[in-house]
Each structure stands twice: as C-alpha cells, then as structure tokens.
Amino acid sequence: MNLTMVKKVLLDGSPCGKCAQAEDILRKRGLWDKIDDVVIAEEGNPESPGMKLAAKHGIDLAPFFIVRESSGEHRVYTRVFDFIKKELTSSPTPGISKFDASEAAERFKGLNPDQILADAQKAFGQNLALAFSGAEDVVLIDMASKNGQPFQVFSLDTGRLHPETYGYLDTVRDHYKIDIEIFTPDSMLLQNFVSVKGLSSFYQDGHRECCGIRKVEPLKRALEGRLAWATGLRRDQSPATRSDLVHVELDQSHRNADGEPLIKVNPLLDWTGQDVWDYIRINNVPYNPLHDQGYRSIGCQPCTRPSRPGEHERAARWWWENETKRECGLHT
Ligand code: SF4
Numbered sequence: 001m002n003l004t005m006v007k008k009v010l011l012d013g014s015p016c017g018k019c020a021q022a023e024d025i026l027r028k029r030g031l032w033d034k035i036d037d038v039v040i041a042e043e044g045n046p047e048s049p050g051m052k053l054a055a056k057h058g059i060d061l062a063p064f065f066i067v068r069e070s071s072g073e074h075r076v077y078t079r080v081f082d083f084i085k086k087e088l089t090s091s092p093t094p095g096i097s098k099f100d101a102s103e104a105a106e107r108f109k110g111l112n113p114d115q116i117l118a119d120a121q122k123a124f125g126q127n128l129a130l131a132f133s134g135a136e137d138v139v140l141i142d143m144a145s146k147n148g149q150p151f152q153v154f155s156l157d158t159g160r161l162h163p164e165t166y167g168y169l170d171t172v173r174d175h176y177k178i179d180i181e182i183f184t185p186d187s188m189l190l191q192n193f194v195s196v197k198g199l200s201s202f203y204q205d206g207h208r209e210c211c212g213i214r215k216v217e218p219l220k221r222a223l224e225g226r227l228a229w230a231t232g233l234r235r236d237q238s239p240a241t242r243s244d245l246v247h248v249e250l251d252q253s254h255r256n257a258d259g260e261p262l263i264k265v266n267p268l269l270d271w272t273g274q275d276v277w278d279y280i281r282i283n284n285v286p287y288n289p290l291h292d293q294g295y296r297s298i299g300c301q302p303c304t305r306p307s308r309p310g311e312h313e314r315a316a317r318w319w320w321e322n323e324t325k326r327e328c329g330l331h332t
Helices: 017-028 049-057 080-088 101-108 113-127 135-147 163-176 187-197 208-223 273-282 289-293
Strands: 002-009 037-042 064-068 074-077 128-131 152-156 181-183 228-230 248-255 261-265
Touching: 002 017, 002 049, 017 080, 037 049, 049 064, 064 080, 074 080, 101 113, 101 248, 113 128, 113 135, 113 228, 113 261, 128 135, 128 208, 135 163, 135 273, 152 208, 163 289, 181 208, 187 208, 208 248
Parallel strands: 002 037, 128 152, 128 228, 152 181, 228 261
Antiparallel strands: 002 064, 064 074, 248 261
C-alpha cells in the first residue's frame, strides 16, 4: 500500500495553511512517517504533479490523500481525520476490539494510577490521548513521561481561560518537552452564539449552551481518529455527578472509525484531592499558579471563583447553578 499526501503551494509561493495544519496533526500523532510520498500542487500551474493528481481524481481541495493498493485499487480522502480514521488507526496497536473493557475494569481495581495508565498506553499506543486541563491531568502527564511509552496530549482552549492558565499550558509544554494539541471552538458556531446571546448568557440560562460550543464540540474533534482517552477524573470531585464512575468505561458519546464507543480510562478515580497534591509536591510537578490564590477546581475565568473555606471544590464552578448540573458536558 502506498500513501500520498498532496499539498498545495499558493501563487505567492507560500504553503497552504490547511495543508500545514494537516501535516502538523499527522506529526503530532506520530503518523507522519506512514506517508510514503508528498506531492506538491502549485496553484496556477496545471502541469505541476499535484495539480495533475487533483485533475485526475476530480479534487479541488487541498490537502488530499491518495491510498493506492498493490492491486491498483485506490481511495481518496479530503479530510485528514477521515484519512487517519480509515487508514491509519489500526496499526501498530492491537485495536479496540481486543481490549476488553469489563475485564480491564476488574483488573484495574487493585492497581495504582501509574500502572493503570501504563496498561492503557501499552494497549492503545498513539491512539490513546491524555486530556489536559488541570492538576490531575498533569499528574497523568508526569506519570506518562516517566514510564517511557509514547503518549499524546490535547487541551481545549475555550477562549475564556485565565491568563494564568494559558501561561500554565506553556509551562507544562516546556517542562515535559511535549506537544500539546490545542482545540478551539468552531468559529462559525461561536460567532453565531455570541452575536445572538452575548458573552455572558450562562449567568441567565445556564452554562450548557456555551460549554457545548466551547468545550463539547471541540472535544469531539479532539477525539476523532482515536481509540481511547485518559482523564484525571476523581470520584470525590463531585459526589453528585461522579460517584458511579469506574476506571474503564465505554464512552458512548464518542465513537471510533468502526462506530464502537471509545475507551475512556480514569486512572486517578480512587485518589483524593490530597493524594493528587501529595504527588505534585513530592514529584515537583508544575501546577497552575491560580491554586496559590485560593482556586481549587479551575475552569473558565467567568465560571470559576476562588474556593471559600470549608466548601467542596466544585462549589466554586458555576456556583449560581444547582449542584447536580455542575458538569461541563465533557464527561456525560
Ligand atoms: S465554563 Fe463558562 S465560559 Fe467556559 S465554556 Fe462553560 S459556560 Fe462558557
């Protein structure tokens, strides 16, 4: 099988932005080496090799990907995530069908978080993504960076984070020398939403709609082409919404290329907040400076306040709403 990526070069000689973005995604997911050939389509030059391929396959977008079988059969993709899902996710890892979530949930009961994470990394390799936002997540990054296995990290930039949180993202990137793939809201969805409802509608009619656009939809894109993801969820973060969680679950909200639920791994489920902070201090793990200003659970700036003495950590998130509704929709 031969995999070709066709990239465009614009009339002024500059590279096409979408092509660069697609290449970046492939590189960050450790898939770039699977591309056999890169062919350039020169804008305005129909004789360039890439433009000839575009004409041959009836494509007027860039980039695009051509998969040629030795039999002569070929397939063409114009979306990098489709290409990844259909052609690149089955190897070198064993695939989701060979991972028994029920068996793993039983097995993980007696294991430490670092053992659970390492087990999941072994099973899914580059197809496992670590979701990064807060203190718990950086503990997972620290564990993954120490076990020697490859791992991928993504984060959701809602556009409403504290300046300290943006700085913290860079701190973690530099500290562990890793790439953090950032997913932002869909610009049209966001533009329509804020044009009609403004920037603070969540104080009036709840956070679901804003979180849906700024978090839930980007998460769907972040998980496209994956088989599994790992979170820093802890059971004691929210007795009202997280008491029934298990170490491994089938994530019915997100599907792999075969239409099966993604595997969601929660290595820190049995840890308390104290366990997390003990780990951070013992291992010199970088943390968000907002924690030193009284913030315990940190989300978007307008929806997070410092914790008051004696209150539960989630009480400082969407504090104007009922306790049972204090989830952003990422884990429902
Ligand atoms: S936490 Fe607040 S600002 Fe952030 S996405 Fe949700 S509602 Fe919007």
